[in-house]
Amino acid sequence: MKSLGRTSAMVRKELRELARRPGAILSLILGPLVVMALFGAGFTGERNTFRAIVVVPAGSELPQDVEYYRQMAGRLVIIADVVPDVSTARARLGHDDIRLLVITPKDIRKHLEAGEQATLEVDWNELDPLEDMAASSAANEVGHALNTFIIKGAAAEGLRFVATAAGQPNPSLRPEVVAEPVRTAGRNLAPVQTGVVAYFGPAVFALILQHLGITLTALSLVRERTSGAMEIFRVAPIRPLELLVAKYVAYAFLSAIIGATVMVLMVRVLGVPFAGPVPDVAVVVALLTVASLGLGLFISLVADTERQAVQLAMLVLLGSVFFSGFVLPVDEFRLPVQALASLLPVTHGIALLQQLMLRGLIVDGWHVVALGVIAAVLFIASAWQIRHVMRDL
Amino acid sequence: MRHDLCSFRASVTVQPADLDLTPLVQMREATRVFGEVTAADHVSLDVSEGTILGLIGPSGSGKTTLIRMLTGTVAPSSGEVRVLGEDPRRFRRETRERIGYLPQDFLLYRDLTAAENVSFVAALFGMFWPSRRRRTREVLELVQLWDARRRLARDMSGGMRRRLALACALVHDPAVLFLDEPTAGIDPLLRQMVWEELRRLRDGGRTLLVTTQYVGEAQHCDTVALLSDGQLIALDHPDRLVRRALGGDLLEVVTKRPIDPRPVRDLRGIQRVEQRSPERLRIVAEDGSAATPLIVDTITAHGGEVATINERRPTLDEVFALLVEDHRARNGDPEPAAP
Numbered sequence: 001m002k003s004l005g006r007t008s009a010m011v012r013k014e015l016r017e018l019a020r021r022p023g024a025i026l027s028l029i030l031g032p033l034v035v036m037a038l039f040g041a042g043f044t045g046e047r048n049t050f051r052a053i054v055v056v057p058a059g060s061e062l063p064q065d066v067e068y069y070r071q072m073a074g075r076l077v078i079i080a081d082v083v084p085d086v087s088t089a090r091a092r093l094g095h096d097d098i099r100l101l102v103i104t105p106k107d108i109r110k111h112l113e114a115g116e117q118a119t120l121e122v123d124w125n126e127l128d129p130l131e132d133m134a135a136s137s138a139a140n141e142v143g144h145a146l147n148t149f150i151i152k153g154a155a156a157e158g159l160r161f162v163a164t165a166a167g168q169p170n171p172s173l174r175p176e177v178v179a180e181p182v183r184t185a186g187r188n189l190a191p192v193q194t195g196v197v198a199y200f201g202p203a204v205f206a207l208i209l210q211h212l213g214i215t216l217t218a219l220s221l222v223r224e225r226t227s228g229a230m231e232i233f234r235v236a237p238i239r240p241l242e243l244l245v246a247k248y249v250a251y252a253f254l255s256a257i258i259g260a261t262v263m264v265l266m267v268r269v270l271g272v273p274f275a276g277p278v279p280d281v282a283v284v285v286a287l288l289t290v291a292s293l294g295l296g297l298f299i300s301l302v303a304d305t306e307r308q309a310v311q312l313a314m315l316v317l318l319g320s321v322f323f324s325g326f327v328l329p330v331d332e333f334r335l336p337v338q339a340l341a342s343l344l345p346v347t348h349g350i351a352l353l354q355q356l357m358l359r360g361l362i363v364d365g366w367h368v369v370a371l372g373v374i375a376a377v378l379f380i381a382s383a384w385q386i387r388h389v390m391r392d393l
Numbered sequence: 394m395r396h397d398l399c400s401f402r403a404s405v406t407v408q409p410a411d412l413d414l415t416p417l418v419q420m421r422e423a424t425r426v427f428g429e430v431t432a433a434d435h436v437s438l439d440v441s442e443g444t445i446l447g448l449i450g451p452s453g454s455g456k457t458t459l460i461r462m463l464t465g466t467v468a469p470s471s472g473e474v475r476v477l478g479e480d481p482r483r484f485r486r487e488t489r490e491r492i493g494y495l496p497q498d499f500l501l502y503r504d505l506t507a508a509e510n511v512s513f514v515a516a517l518f519g520m521f522w523p524s525r526r527r528r529t530r531e532v533l534e535l536v537q538l539w540d541a542r543r544r545l546a547r548d549m550s551g552g553m554r555r556r557l558a559l560a561c562a563l564v565h566d567p568a569v570l571f572l573d574e575p576t577a578g579i580d581p582l583l584r585q586m587v588w589e590e591l592r593r594l595r596d597g598g599r600t601l602l603v604t605t606q607y608v609g610e611a612q613h614c615d616t617v618a619l620l621s622d623g624q625l626i627a628l629d630h631p632d633r634l635v636r637r638a639l640g641g642d643l644l645e646v647v648t649k650r651p652i653d654p655r656p657v658r659d660l661r662g663i664q665r666v667e668q669r670s671p672e673r674l675r676i677v678a679e680d681g682s683a684a685t686p687l688i689v690d691t692i693t694a695h696g697g698e699v700a701t702i703n704e705r706r707p708t709l710d711e712v713f714a715l716l717v718e719d720h721r722a723r724n725g726d727p728e729p730a731a732p
Contacts, residue, residue, distance in 0.1 A: 002519040009513055010517075012513075013502065013505065016504070016505055017502060017504040020504040227500040227501070228496045228499035229499065231461075231494070232496065232514065232561075233517070234464070234466045235464045235494040236514075236517040237486040237487075237518065
């Protein structure tokens, strides 16, 4: 009975302290939504196009007309100019005036007649490895478009010759069919066709939930130590486990309220889909919350100062953004990094919430087990550490 | 001869006749070492039920370490500590409920009100709602914070917070109270009231161990433990301590002309002569009344003329400074004491 009284007093104390800082609570609820709304409104999801110059050397049989090349350029490439001089064009590439430099072969017909491939040189100047990959794709697209354009022209010429020789054209044979005999018809079988906000919504929610849990708790026990309250706890008849459970209960209660509010606003205001069964989502959210609180409390117990606790919390946030699947798919990392990523609660939270909210079911059940194991291990580790902190004489 | 203060190990406690004689607090050769610093050095003392022990000493003398060893928040490196018959490191829950503790640096919860802070600590120590509410009011009235009960701790002055921390330590009416500088930052009038309450608690059978930076507050204690450099250099009733420290009565002599103090030093019953100025002597005599005419005669015989001679009771500050300086001089550390 007294134990319950002590624990509930501790829970009340934590909630009262938080309630006395309404600005902080409000920013915890509204902050993530504002960030998400800005992200959704500001992010187009479209790749940057590549402004290009085509170099057609003097004496080339290829046309000098810009429109000619604009027609054959892919959707990623915008032809800005056609020039005869390579060095001028290279200078413009060096000054970032253009992003692609397409140098056409001078004697393309001679190569073809000799049964050789002509070379289309494409240069770019990108430091960003992702932009480097995108430029490479754009270059391939230009080459593919040019090939198609040439084949289509040749096919049209050939068909005209056959029609003239046969006296009548073959209506079923068209130049574009000869140039591209197969076309792609892709379909996305996912239950919902998501926009950027909808797709990232569950991931952002999971990241917010983890960061909220860690932020709320990472400082709580450090503050008890620096305020001298831990001295009182060491003398008072409160057990370390009671103290820990009280912290869990108080912050889980608060996380649940904030989490539910953010979820409702996210679904109702930002239109993030919610396909999954509510109980399943609730279980995942509860597990993610408990695991995150455990991580925060563990940080709070191993950190000596508030500054160290904040640094550790920010380190976890940084690691989560990079490795949890929030930005880059987890399976694109090497195995040791994937293993590290699986230690973060948010990695499993993102996978599960995306599956539940967007597909309506859990595809990879092992994430639930992993999240449960992380929550349990962190609770046990925190319980061990808090005993050490309170009874370290 | 003066007392050898460094070898002082006896325990002296004021013991009401109708109480159990078993000491509630015991230390036997308790030592605590932090790295290369010995914060408590073979300290032995007993504190009986219903007494106030004042722990006094210069900054860094080991007062807080002693309190922390007694509350179980710091373990002794060697020696034995027992409170309420138990090793503080292994207090039972029931025993913990009988202990009150005011740490030196307890800053309270800034976002809680005065009443909420007190009520929270009361709940920690196992008090239920009705008694918690009643006691919260009682202790807040005691420290004159009842009118400020709804004020957040962050909006209080340093003195108010200290009073609030004291209320927190008292709220569960503990049998043994460890108070680390309970009157720090409190105005003199309120300090007096706090000491009245501490004495009232003592009269009610409570046992209190109190550290203080105000040496004058030693007069409120039944026993005073004087600490220096982690060592217990004196343990006695404040009045007896004064006399023991000086080894006799203190006489202040003022002459009309400069005098030579040597003839006075040779007199029988004179413990010490200190020349404060050419015309002023401070003399410690075994018996001040008996020594006064001898001193006057001796000074007159050597061509001097006594203007005034008075017996003076030294202040506790002077006594403690003297004891600490004496202790340090014996240990080869001439740094002046600052109790």
